[in-house]
Amino acid sequence: MANYPLIARNKEGTLLHPQHSFYSDEYTESYCDLFLRDCTVKDKHGKLHKYYRLHAKQPHDMEMAFAYDIHCPDCYSGMLKQISRPLNYHEQGLYRCPVCDKK
Numbered sequence: 895m896a897n898y899p900l901i902a903r904n905k906e907g908t909l910l911h912p913q914h915s916f917y918s919d920e921y922t923e924s925y926c927d928l929f930l931r932d933c934t935v936k937d938k939h940g941k942l943h944k945y946y947r948l949h950a951k952q953p954h955d956m957e958m959a960f961a962y963d964i965h966c967p968d969c970y971s972g973m974l975k976q977i978s979r980p981l982n983y984h985e986q987g988l989y990r991c992p993v994c995d996k997k
Contacts, residue, residue, distance in 0.1 A: 897922040898930040898967045912967035927951045946989045953983035966991035
């Protein structure tokens with residue numbers, strides 16, 4: 895798994911751009927306000943799909959998480975789409991990239 899710290903690209907702090915990092919999970923959780931953690935899942939046809947879970951250091955409610963627009967950490971041209979609800983106040987929605995899914 896990889897961690898991607900998120901950097902705000904607008905004054906409202908809602909347009910987020912992922913940064914590639916080699917931080918450990920512990921460091922990322924301690925020092926990054928928002929970050930993505932990737933996971934890869936194989937479907938029943940053997941195709942691999944990459945998903946990203948948004949993590950927040952400070953508690954977020956559902957409305958706060960929906961305000962973010964997040965660039966894809968792989969292709970940078972796609973915007974991630976939320977496909978699953980938050981697990982709790984810190985582990986937010988699960989996202990995927992529609993651009994990468996077409997490849």
